[in-house]
Amino acid sequence: MKVPAPRDEAELLARAEALAGRRLAEVAADHVFAVPEHLRRHKGWIGQLVEAALGATAGSRAEPDFPHLGVELKTLPVDETGKVTQSTFVCSAQLDGSMARTWEECWVRKKLARVLWVPIVGDGPPGERLIGTPLLWSPDPEEDAVLRADWEEHAHLIGTGQLWQVNARRGQVLQVRPKAANASDLTWTLDEEGEEVRENPRGFYLRARFTRGILERHFF
DNA sequence: CTTTGATCATAC
């Protein structure tokens, strides 16, 4: 079943709400997706399935899932009580000096400007997991402020060649972690002297605490 | 139980 792109936010949200309560195996059957026994070798399976079910324009392009709506789709793994259990990847970090200089123009802020969060309940076999109640969200002023503070700290260190000081312990809600096929995957970055050196690619992630707070504030 | 650092699949 091929789903056309949603016309507007209301249609997108309505579709997502219609999926709530369904098992992933049912949704997969509708869209001719094979259901893996576990996600060990299929880590992006849930996200891709939900994209198909909602009519996202799939692909590896650097734009929102719904370009005409400016909406990004993120699945959120939660336990039976609705608590988010994992961090959420936002975007990769530009280590080569081409990173945005201000929060206003950075990728993190653009990506998080409008997000459709779709909770996925359970950690058992993927097909048995349930789709939860979706939430169409934008950061409120407090959330934007804390994200900005974290981003500016990371951006400053990366921009001044101090990547070695950046690890996952930094950032209240936005952290920087490896993002690669494996630890031997290297990209170029600049050290403190401006010399090109090889480093592991990194990405920006939202701590589970942050996304947990978003769901709690809206549903409890 | 939670978090950090590492890893998996796929398209281009």
Next chain:
DNA sequence: GTATGATCAAAG
């Protein structure tokens, strides 16, 4: 190599 989609698994 870059991007998309994330979860795994060891360590705290």
